[in-house]
Amino acid sequence: MYRDFAYVYDELMKDVDYDAWVDFIEKVFQTYQVRPERIVDLACGTGNITSRLASRGYMLTGVDISNEMLGIAREKSRKQGLFLQYINQDIRELQLHGLVDVIVCMCDGVNYILDDTDLKQVFERVYQYLRPGGLFLFDISSHYKLSEILANNLMAETEGDVNLVWFNNFDEKTNILQMDLTFFVRQGDLFKRFYETHFQRAYKNNEIIDLLRQVGFNIDKVCADFSLDPPSKDSERIFFCSVK
Numbered sequence: 074m075y076r077d078f079a080y081v082y083d084e085l086m087k088d089v090d091y092d093a094w095v096d097f098i099e100k101v102f103q104t105y106q107v108r109p110e111r112i113v114d115l116a117c118g119t120g121n122i123t124s125r126l127a128s129r130g131y132m133l134t135g136v137d138i139s140n141e142m143l144g145i146a147r148e149k150s151r152k153q154g155l156f157l158q159y160i161n162q163d164i165r166e167l168q169l170h171g172l173v174d175v176i177v178c179m180c181d182g183v184n185y186i187l188d189d190t191d192l193k194q195v196f197e198r199v200y201q202y203l204r205p206g207g208l209f210l211f212d213i214s215s216h217y218k219l220s221e222i223l224a225n226n227l228m229a230e231t232e233g234d235v236n237l238v239w240f241n242n243f244d245e246k247t248n249i250l251q252m253d254l255t256f257f258v259r260q261g262d263l264f265k266r267f268y269e270t271h272f273q274r275a276y277k278n279n280e281i282i283d284l285l286r287q288v289g290f291n292i293d294k295v296c297a298d299f300s301l302d303p304p305s306k307d308s309e310r311i312f313f314c315s316v317k
């Protein structure tokens with residue numbers, strides 16, 4: 074996953090309002106009256122959130138399993154003159170050098186963790202590396218979005234020279250969405266075709282809350298769709314704010 078895709082990820086995400094996303098993250102900081110110094114961005118991808126947080130004055134470390142995504146993140150922050158660290162790790166095996174104030178994981182990182190044991194391990198690692206009183210903020214694509222909107226649908230997208238056709242298959246027994254992605258990327262007069270298969274788990278909010286509690290977190294807020302309001306049954310993006 075996120076190999077050749079890494080090189081077209083930012084083009085396909087061009088319409089995502091990452092500035093507003095980071096505004097929302099800072100709104101959560103204000104709500105909790107935290108002014109963090111050190112932040113870790115898990116499953117940071119090409120660093121769209123990591124670099125924006127760094128340019129707002131925080132000390133950032135981005136963590137991702139894809140070397141290709143990190144390569145692009147590093148190149149972008151070099152060009153922007155930002156000083157931040159990117160490390161290539163599986164978040165299930167997270168290892169940091171010390172405690173941090175805030176850990177975030179945005180835009181589906183948690184959906185890529187497919188079973189409860191692995192997700193509990195991620196939460197345990199996060200708990201281990203947060204200072205007491207530290208904040209853990211992450212989002213998921215909701216169960217509703219994966220099981221009812223994306224499920225068993227054929228989708229297509231075109232952005233500039235990048236075309237994506239995308240077939241989704243949802244397994245109701247495992248709650249796992251399989252996404253078969255076929256890319257066609259223009260190279261001169263021809264198109265390069267490549268494939269990736271991604272798997273995302275649809276979690277019910279309570280399943281997540283149970284796991285967070287099991288590792289010792291206080292769940293302070295579950296909210297949706299870039300507001301601090303509670304989720305409704307058709308919310309597509311759910312945010313979990315937990316304090317150690």
Ligand SMILES: C[S@@+](CC[C@H](N)C(=O)[O-])C[C@H]1O[C@@H](n2cnc3c(N)ncnc32)[C@H](O)[C@@H]1O
Nearest residue numbers: 075116117118137138139142163164179180185
């Ligand atoms: C949809 S992208 C989100 C990237 C970024 N957070 C953003 O907002 O654009 C999901 C990212 O999760 C990463 N990822 C998936 N499983 C992971 C794992 N086990 N450990 C670390 N990163 C992982 C992928 O490599 C990919 O970069």
